[in-house]
Amino acid sequence: xxxxxxxxxxxxxxxxxxCAAAIAACSMGMRVILTEETEWIGGQLxxxxxxxxxxxxxxxxxxxxxxRAYRDGVRRWYRNNTPxxxxxxxxxxxxxxxxxxxxxCHAPRVGRIVLNKMVEEYCASGLLEIWLHTVPVAASVEGDxxxxxxxxxxxxxxxxVVQAKVVLDATExxxxxxxxxxxxxxxxxADTGEAHxxxxxxxxxxxxxxxxxxxxxxxxxxxIDKPASYERWRSLRPSFWPGPLLGxxxxxxxxxxxxxxxxxxxxxxxxxxxxxxxxxxxxESSDEKHPVTVVNWPMNDYFEGTIVDVDExxxxxxxxxxxxxxxxxxxxxxxxxxxxxxxxxxxxxxxxDGFAMAPYVRESRRIRARFTVLEEHVSADLNPGRDRARDxxxxxxxxxxxxxxxxxxxxxxxxxxxxxxxxxxLGALIPLRIRNLLPACKNAGVTHITNGCYRLHPVEWNIGExxxxxxxxxxxxxxxxxxxxxxxxRRVLFQELLTRAGVELEWPRLRAL
Numbered sequence: 001x002x003x004x005x006x007x008x009x010x011x012x013x014x015x016x017x018x019c020a021a022a023i024a025a026c027s028m029g030m031r032v033i034l035t036e037e038t039e040w041i042g043g044q045l046x047x048x049x050x051x052x053x054x055x056x057x058x059x060x061x062x063x064x065x066x067x068r069a070y071r072d073g074v075r076r077w078y079r080n081n082t083p084x085x086x087x088x089x090x091x092x093x094x095x096x097x098x099x100x101x102x103x104x105c106h107a108p109r110v111g112r113i114v115l116n117k118m119v120e121e122y123c124a125s126g127l128l129e130i131w132l133h134t135v136p137v138a139a140s141v142e143g144d145x146x147x148x149x150x151x152x153x154x155x156x157x158x159x160x161v162v163q164a165k166v167v168l169d170a171t172e173x174x175x176x177x178x179x180x181x182x183x184x185x186x187x188x189x190a191d192t193g194e195a196h197x198x199x200x201x202x203x204x205x206x207x208x209x210x211x212x213x214x215x216x217x218x219x220x221x222x223x224i225d226k227p228a229s230y231e232r233w234r235s236l237r238p239s240f241w242p243g244p245l246l247g248x249x250x251x252x253x254x255x256x257x258x259x260x261x262x263x264x265x266x267x268x269x270x271x272x273x274x275x276x277x278x279x280x281x282x283x284e285s286s287d288e289k290h291p292v293t294v295v296n297w298p299m300n301d302y303f304e305g306t307i308v309d310v311d312e313x314x315x316x317x318x319x320x321x322x323x324x325x326x327x328x329x330x331x332x333x334x335x336x337x338x339x340x341x342x343x344x345x346x347x348x349x350x351x352x353d354g355f356a357m358a359p360y361v362r363e364s365r366r367i368r369a370r371f372t373v374l375e376e377h378v379s380a381d382l383n384p385g386r387d388r389a390r391d392x393x394x395x396x397x398x399x400x401x402x403x404x405x406x407x408x409x410x411x412x413x414x415x416x417x418x419x420x421x422x423x424x425x426l427g428a429l430i431p432l433r434i435r436n437l438l439p440a441c442k443n444a445g446v447t448h449i450t451n452g453c454y455r456l457h458p459v460e461w462n463i464g465e466x467x468x469x470x471x472x473x474x475x476x477x478x479x480x481x482x483x484x485x486x487x488x489x490r491r492v493l494f495q496e497l498l499t500r501a502g503v504e505l506e507w508p509r510l511r512a513l
Contacts, residue, residue: 002150002159007033007129009471010149010164012136015043016457017441017464018170019115023066024468024501026122030475033162035134035151038357040350041119043172043441044457045070045111049211049294049349049356051275052102052457055400055421059093059103062400062421063458064465065502066118073114074106088282098279099293105277107292107348108213108356136171139179144435146180166471166481167437170464172358173308174365174443182434183368186308188410188448194375195382196403196415196449204410204448205308206362207301210323212355213348214330215290216264216272222343223334224327233328238303240413246332250298253404253414263337271297277348292345296360298406300326306409308365322359362406362442362455369445370485371427375403378453380418388507389422394491395505396466396498397424399459403452419453421507426494429467430485438481440467465503473497 009025011018014036022034038047045052055062058071078096079089088094097105122128131151137159138150148163169176177184190200198204227233234246242249242258249258262270271293278292302322307315333339344354351357376382377390399422405415428445429438439445442455444463454463470481473494484490495505 002161004161004163005033006163007031008164008475009166009168009468010162011035011168011170011440012149012151012176013170013172013441014041014130015170015172015441015460016045017460017467018043018168019119020064020066020461020465021168021170021440021468021471022119022122022128024465025472026119026127027501028469028472028476029127030472031127032122033129033131033164035131035136037133037135037154039132040108040112040357041130042111042115044360044460046108046115047357048360049108049213050296050360051097051099051105051277051294053401054102054104054456054458057400058458061504061508062398064397064462064504066465067458067461070114070118071104073117074104074110077110077114078106083284083286085282085284096279096282097277098282099274099276101275105275107277109348109350112350136175136179139176141180144433146434146437149176149179165436165475168440168467168471169437169443170440172361172364172441174439174441176437177365177367177443178309180434180437182437183432184365184443185368186365187306188408192372192374192447192449194447194449195379196375196417198410198412198448201410202309203306204408204412205306206408207303207406208307208322208362209296209301209360210326210355211294211296211360212326212330213277213292213294213345214342214354215278215292215345216339217290217341217343220341223340224331227324227327227331229321229324230328230331233325234332238407239411240407246299246329251414253416256413263333264339292348295326295329297329300329301406303407303409307361319359323355326355363448363451364442366443366451367431367439367445369428370430370432370482371425372445372447373425373428373450373454374447375417375449378403378419378422378450380420383420386420387509389420392423392425394426394485395423396426396429396470396495396503397462398422398504398507399424399454399456399462401453401456401459403449405449405452415449415452422453423506424454424459424462424466426466426485426491429463429470430482435480435482438467438471440464462503466498469498469501469503470494
């Protein structure tokens, strides 16, 4: 017989958006249970080992107050706990890893420490419970209301039925949507009218990547055993790729033209420093003798098949293949690129093998929402003369990133398009039918195309934070989320709450910068 528990807000999934949602709901006095499949909360920032992808103005504006607190907390941790040199310690915009994909490349384990500190007071007060190694297995729905979600401990196999007033789906794949009967779409759509829409297919999702942490000890020999499936990956030549996937050529994501890029040690762009998270040169003295990067590169994008809405056995097989592709990339770099000093760093990822705890999932199931964000709303080309994307009167936050779609399981190459700084509309968080479930991750009302710019760290955080505040606001006011969306007066009151909480709802006029 299953145990039973109750809370006001249940957050299923413990990723980047989930953490923001929990902080928001608890700050308003809600009792929250958060479940997470892995050992670490944080998702992209931690268990998936992906340094934050951010926009050019992130140091000044363009994120929520709590996301900025997270960024400040990371820098504070390095200043308080590492022997930084004088220049690094004095740098207000310290970039601990020195990577240039972000202005704040840092170790995943540091992200975990900072996030745990941010939720510490709520856990201590009893408002927040975090259940690690826990996954959803079923849901009970009455009419259009989710009454409970059954979760299972991966350690004990025990199941618990959690009753909640509001349920947030913060899973990486939108796992609660089919369980609760929430209307959703997955893969690519052809009925959106978007300029770059591709053939409709629920199996056509962006590649996943199993990231790993890799250091370089020049002059040493640390070659791993040859992976069993190495020859398969070494010989793979995707139809849209300029050569073997494990090769020296990749594609310019904007032009789709072949290009040859260095992996290590050359001036300018090289893959190693792109997502570098440890830079030994910033320390006066340290055990960190070798630079470390996280490998989330074109060569280990796994697009052989989707892991969404497939049999469990198929999903697990594809996850294993994804990891083997990454392992094969490491072996290829060590042997065929003659970099035998590359080696894995398990301490960075919190795992035994140096691979992330979970794969980086770029594309989730997405709710069919009261409002769906389309390419025309955010595209720079489709909004000539503007410095910002289309205005949304129901904005609950902002974001900025290119439409960045990696190769897909349907055989599509990169889709990479310029956008304008955009807003997050409340309507994209409101399901068509289910009344007390909210998306808090990459599963909001976007399309296969616009997911490409709404999936990044600051935007996911903002979506989760808005969902957390919306859940708490509704419970405090005796409302349902759709009622806030449908009433201008109620929507304005909610937006005022967000503004007081430090959620930016609109961009400044960027041409004035």
